[in-house]
Amino acid sequence: MRQPSKQMIKRMFVILLVLVITTVSTTGISLINIMIVNGEKYQQMATEQQLYDARITAERGDIYDCNYKKLATSAPVWTVFVTPNEIEAIKDKTERQKVKDKITDGLSEILNIEKSKITEDLNKTSTYYVAIKKKVEKTVADKVRKFLNSDKELALSTYVGLDESTKRYYTNDSLASTVLGFVGDDNQGLSGAELQYDETLTGTPGRIVAAKNAHGTDMPFTYEKKVDAKPGNSLVLTIDTYVQYVTEKYLNTAVVNNKVGQRGAAIVMNVNTGEILAMATKGDFNPNDPFTLSAEDQKTVDGTKEDEKKKVKSDLQNKQWRNKTISDPYEPGSVFKVITESIGLEEGVCNLKQTFTCTGSIFVAGQKYSCHKHGGHGTQTLVEATQNSCNPYFISLGQSIGVNVFSKYFAAFGLTEKTGIDLPGEAEPQYHKANKMGPTELASTSFGQTFKVTPIQLITALSATVNGGKLVQPHIVKKIIDSDKNVVKNIDTNVKRQVISKETSKTVSNILESVVSSGGGKNAYVAGYKIGGKTGTSQKVAEMLASGKKGLYVASFAGFAPMDNPELAVLVLLDEPHGSNYYGGTISAPVGGQILSDILPYLGYEPKYSAEQMQSMAISVPNVVGKTVSEAKSALVSAGLNYRIIGSGEKIIKQLPTATQTIYKNGIVILYTDEKSDSKAEVPKLTGMTISQVNSTATNAGFNVSFKGNTLTSSAVVSYSQSIEAGTKAEKGTVIEVYFRSQETGDIGLVN
Amino acid sequence: MNNLKYYDDSLAYNFELFMPAKEKKAKIVDMPESPRAKAARKKASKNMVAKKTSVVIGTLLILGFLLFSLFLRSQVTETRAKIEKINNEITEATGEETQINIELEKKLSYKNLDSTAYAMGMRKAEKNQIVYIKANEKNKAETGSGVQFAENN
Numbered sequence: 069m070r071q072p073s074k075q076m077i078k079r080m081f082v083i084l085l086v087l088v089i090t091t092v093s094t095t096g097i098s099l100i101n102i103m104i105v106n107g108e109k110y111q112q113m114a115t116e117q118q119l120y121d122a123r124i125t126a127e128r129g130d131i132y133d134c135n136y137k138k139l140a141t142s143a144p145v146w147t148v149f150v151t152p153n154e155i156e157a158i159k160d161k162t163e164r165q166k167v168k169d170k171i172t173d174g175l176s177e178i179l180n181i182e183k184s185k186i187t188e189d190l191n192k193t194s195t196y197y198v199a200i201k202k203k204v205e206k207t208v209a210d211k212v213r214k215f216l217n218s219d220k221e222l223a224l225s226t227y228v229g230l231d232e233s234t235k236r237y238y239t240n241d242s243l244a245s246t247v248l249g250f251v252g253d254d255n256q257g258l259s260g261a262e263l264q265y266d267e268t269l270t271g272t273p274g275r276i277v278a279a280k281n282a283h284g285t286d287m288p289f290t291y292e293k294k295v296d297a298k299p300g301n302s303l304v305l306t307i308d309t310y311v312q313y314v315t316e317k318y319l320n321t322a323v324v325n326n327k328v329g330q331r332g333a334a335i336v337m338n339v340n341t342g343e344i345l346a347m348a349t350k351g352d353f354n355p356n357d358p359f360t361l362s363a364e365d366q367k368t369v370d371g372t373k374e375d376e377k378k379k380v381k382s383d384l385q386n387k388q389w390r391n392k393t394i395s396d397p398y399e400p401g402s403v404f405k406v407i408t409e410s411i412g413l414e415e416g417v418c419n420l421k422q423t424f425t426c427t428g429s430i431f432v433a434g435q436k437y438s439c440h441k442h443g444g445h446g447t448q449t450l451v452e453a454t455q456n457s458c459n460p461y462f463i464s465l466g467q468s469i470g471v472n473v474f475s476k477y478f479a480a481f482g483l484t485e486k487t488g489i490d491l492p493g494e495a496e497p498q499y500h501k502a503n504k505m506g507p508t509e510l511a512s513t514s515f516g517q518t519f520k521v522t523p524i525q526l527i528t529a530l531s532a533t534v535n536g537g538k539l540v541q542p543h544i545v546k547k548i549i550d551s552d553k554n555v556v557k558n559i560d561t562n563v564k565r566q567v568i569s570k571e572t573s574k575t576v577s578n579i580l581e582s583v584v585s586s587g588g589g590k591n592a593y594v595a596g597y598k599i600g601g602k603t604g605t606s607q608k609v610a611e612m613l614a615s616g617k618k619g620l621y622v623a624s625f626a627g628f629a630p631m632d633n634p635e636l637a638v639l640v641l642l643d644e645p646h647g648s649n650y651y652g653g654t655i656s657a658p659v660g661g662q663i664l665s666d667i668l669p670y671l672g673y674e675p676k677y678s679a680e681q682m683q684s685m686a687i688s689v690p691n692v693v694g695k696t697v698s699e700a701k702s703a704l705v706s707a708g709l710n711y712r713i714i715g716s717g718e719k720i721i722k723q724l725p726t727a728t729q730t731i732y733k734n735g736i737v738i739l740y741t742d743e744k745s746d747s748k749a750e751v752p753k754l755t756g757m758t759i760s761q762v763n764s765t766a767t768n769a770g771f772n773v774s775f776k777g778n779t780l781t782s783s784a785v786v787s788y789s790q791s792i793e794a795g796t797k798a799e800k801g802t803v804i805e806v807y808f809r810s811q812e813t814g815d816i817g818l819v820n
Numbered sequence: 821m822n823n824l825k826y827y828d829d830s831l832a833y834n835f836e837l838f839m840p841a842k843e844k845k846a847k848i849v850d851m852p853e854s855p856r857a858k859a860a861r862k863k864a865s866k867n868m869v870a871k872k873t874s875v876v877i878g879t880l881l882i883l884g885f886l887l888f889s890l891f892l893r894s895q896v897t898e899t900r901a902k903i904e905k906i907n908n909e910i911t912e913a914t915g916e917e918t919q920i921n922i923e924l925e926k927k928l929s930y931k932n933l934d935s936t937a938y939a940m941g942m943r944k945a946e947k948n949q950i951v952y953i954k955a956n957e958k959n960k961a962e963t964g965s966g967v968q969f970a971e972n973n
Contacts, residue, residue: 138925144915206919232911239925313930674952686946730946774943791938803943 126271129300271300306343329644339531342540397520401606404516430460455587466514475502481529592661596675601627603653625656691727715742724801738801753794770800
């Protein structure tokens with residue numbers, strides 16, 4: 069064999085060298101590319117391929133009222149999903165269709181979804197995951213599980229699954245809905261406290277990282293690293309569920325009865341701490357179903373053109389979510405006179421003895437301002453002017469105070485800024501700045517017109533007039549607690565500044581008490597308690613001019629109790645009432661009175677009755693069940709009550725009113741002696757009547773009445789509401805609560 | 821030169837001469853074994869057995885250890901699976917409890933209580949029917965919900 073020549077060997081060596089260099093350099097470049105240039109990318113790809121990484125959602129904190137009654141909480145729910153690509157992978161066409169049909173029929177029935185919708189989802193064959201229905205509750209989820217196990221042959225659980233998630237529940241439905249707000253699909257706060265404290269409530273999500281095997285299946289225990297989620301903290305609100313319930317109940321009745329066009333609002337606040345005990349807006353929404361409109365609003369949407377429907381619906385949704393007490397500024401009207409009065413007293417511009425004569429109108433810089441009493445109130449003191457809500461008096465007082473001093477106090481009362489309440493969406497006030505305030509602006513501002521503040525700004529300022537002069541910051545959250553109920557943070561009282569002196573505050577309190585006991589606020593009277601307050605009926609001048617409509621008013625009432633040492637403030641406003649009356653003293657003051665009447669005993673304020681009040685008190689009905697007819701008769705007669713016997717038995721087997729219920733002297737007690745005896749009667753109409761008319765109508769029909777509202781301060785009161793609707797069948801002897809109010813109130817601010 | 825050897829002085833060739841030479845058996849004389857050597861031999865033999873035994877035991881031990889660790893591993897996996905299952909059951913039970921509590925809270929709302937009480941012909945106590953007790957700092961009772969009640973003093 070011929071030996072390779074040296075040249076040949078050299079050539080081969082060169083070729084080999086080139087090959088080796090090429091291979092090494094290519095490999096090197098690739099390695100540089102993989103490890104350095106695109107290192108991060110490939111690392112991530114490898115991690116994704118080899119690691120199972122899941123986020124553990126933190127449990128959202130709860131929301132409690134001040135007595136730890138749960139208002140909002142989260143519970144597990146499920147998302148029902150299908151895997152269309154898995155179904156598509158079934159080779160046998162007949163079997164594939166069978167699976168599709170089975171799933172469509174089953175899920176449609178259980179989840180109450182149109183079959184066509186499910187079919188559409190199943191036909192998204194390139195998709196791995198299609199959610200059929202979200203937030204499915206346990207009972208329905210159990211039905212789905214049962215359905216999936218019903219046909220082992222088709223292995224339905226391969227194509228349909230359930231993913232666990234959580235849903236927010238609001239235990240009292242619409243109660244305090246505009247305060248609590250609501251959450252979105254991903255449990256993020258969208259309004260109210262849920263939005264304001266979203267970060268606090270959300271907590272810190274956890275994480276599970278586990279290895280995947282060669283088949284891409286998780287290896288949960290072998291290479292698993294789990295960081296537990298930290299549950300969100302919970303909120304303890306200053307809201308008291310009972311106070312909130314009572315406030316909403318009476319506010320809602322007033323909104324309906326007075327055909328209020330732009331919703332009603334009410335706040336109950338502790339004047340010393342700034343804690344909000346109740347904050348209500350009616351109409352509102354159910355946070356369990358926040359996107360659904362009220363029947364009336366839905367009708368409006370249905371009645372609009374197709375292309376406008378979406379916008380109208382969205383507007384109405386935003387309106388129902390809006391917390392009117394903090395987001396909608398309004399002209400406070402005569403209620404504001406309390407502030408003007410406080411400034412005057414503090415600055416010594418007026419005093420209790422000084423008098424002023426109201427002739428029915430007053431001119432300021434050529435502009436005529438009328439009093440609601442066209443003939444004029446005549447000569448009156450500050451107390452009388454407040455009781456009468458006399459416009460010329462307060463315009464004159466405002467002029468005496470002057471623009472600079474007035475503006476200084478206006479700002480000191482917090483009316484030029486947001487209160488800083490811990491809720492989202494607080495609106496800025498709209499007012500005349502000192503450098504732009506002339507005599508006419510000062511005149512109208514003095515009696516509460518031509519500027520706008522929100523209800524929360526007004527009640528905060530008014531609280532300062534009765535609490536010793538301190539301007540406190542209102543707040544809705546009392547404390548933040550962790551999942552073990554340990555206190556994380558206490559929200560204490562924040563006194564911003566001293567606005568007026570204690571002495572002035574005491575004087576103002578006394579004047580306000582007289583407004584309820586003998587002035588325009590009589591309809592807020594509550595027997596046994598010293599209540600103070602001021603009514604207001606403001607004209608919506610700008611809205612009337614813009615819309616060309618007439619008679620747009622805001623009827624309001626601000627009340628305080630107990631006046632010996634004021635602790636509670638109540639503000640009620642009805643925006644655009646269209647009923648038979650629109651005066652704050654007539655339609656808003658009774659609501660304030662009803663709220664205070666219910667919440668004062670509940671909050672532990674003991675009523676103190678005068679001798680006159682004690683005499684008019686109702687009598688507690690004695691227990692006569694089990695007694696003979698003659699024994700029962702004599703017991704009732706000696707208690708000052710009348711009776712009516714139903715049946716022919718010898719012994720009393722039932723009585724109405726039952727023992728310990730209270731009725732007025734000479735009230736009727738129905739005594740039943742026979743099991744089968746029936747004495748139902750139709751409840752008569754008891755509204756629009758005087759006290760004696762109500763008494764006789766009810767007695768003639770066989771019913772008892774309980775007089776509520778303004779019944780002791782004036783003889784000229786008329787009933788406006790009854791606890792059992794007229795026409796309803798009720799057992800004779802039943803006690804019907806009838807509410808009274810006076811009609812003589814005038815507190816409107818007129819600008820001519 | 822005749823190198824051939826003749827057998828028994830015969831002319832026949834002694835072919836054995838051409839055959840491979842037979843090994844001559846060494847005359848081994850069995851010498852009496854010394855006690856030392858005997859002991860060494862026995863020791864070596866014992867060592868051999870011990871070595872073989874230890875190899876077998878070692879192998880068995882390693883095998884046993886491997887099997888045991890496999891068993892342990894399976895037990896751990898099984899226990900973990902049980903824990904996971906129980907945890908899931910706890911989560912589900914807790915969720916169910918929450919749901920029931922929510923239903924209960926809803927049923928006990930003031931709105932429901934009010935309407936049910938009215939339907940049953942009940943009325944709220946009048947203000948003068950409520951007995952007020954005055955609290956002092958010493959005689960207080962606190963409920964689980966944190967609400968404080970006072971004893972009569």
